[in-house]
Amino acid sequence: MKKDGNSSSSSSKSAPALKGVKNESKLPFWVEILFVQIGLPDNWLRTFLKSRKRTKALISENKKTLQLIFIILLATVYIDPVIKNARLQGQCVEGAKQYLKSNNLIKSNYKNNEIELALALRFCSGGEL
Known part of the structure; x- marks a missing residue:
């Protein structure tokens, strides 16, 4: 024991x-x-x-608020390149239109805005004047 x-x-x-x-x-x-x-x-x-x-x-x-902020931030980051590209395209078109007007490169008898715009878009997309 x-x-x-x-x-x-x-x-x-x-x-x-x-x-x-x-x-x-x-x-x-x-x-x-x-x-x-x-x-x-x-x-x-x-x-x-x-x-x-x-x-x-x-x-x-603050979980819900932080999730909302994250989604807004993500959407902004996603959309920003699209907006930037559109802005740069618009600046290119305006510059090309001014160049066409100043050098009288439009050979058409109809010097209207549509032809200028079409030629400017073609130039900005990689085409020739």
Whole structure:
């Protein structure tokens, strides 16, 4: 009977020791590298962790608003090249029309805006005058 008592007491002694090892958490790799290996100040870590906590709270509170902002930003980035191309095409057409008017390059008897526009568009699209 004594053996049973000793075995239970030895297992109870080893259990708390193992329990402490299990509860011991490992540091994230970036904390290990930056603050342990390199030796950055501890107050930077505290500041970073507080900012991270506040940022997570802000994101969770304003999730719908942030999603809407992201969609608007994505749409703007998607549409911007189309708008830029249209603006540059319009500038090219206006410049070509002015060049046609100043050099009298329209050989048609009908010097109307449609012919000037057609020739300007042809020039801006890579054609010849």
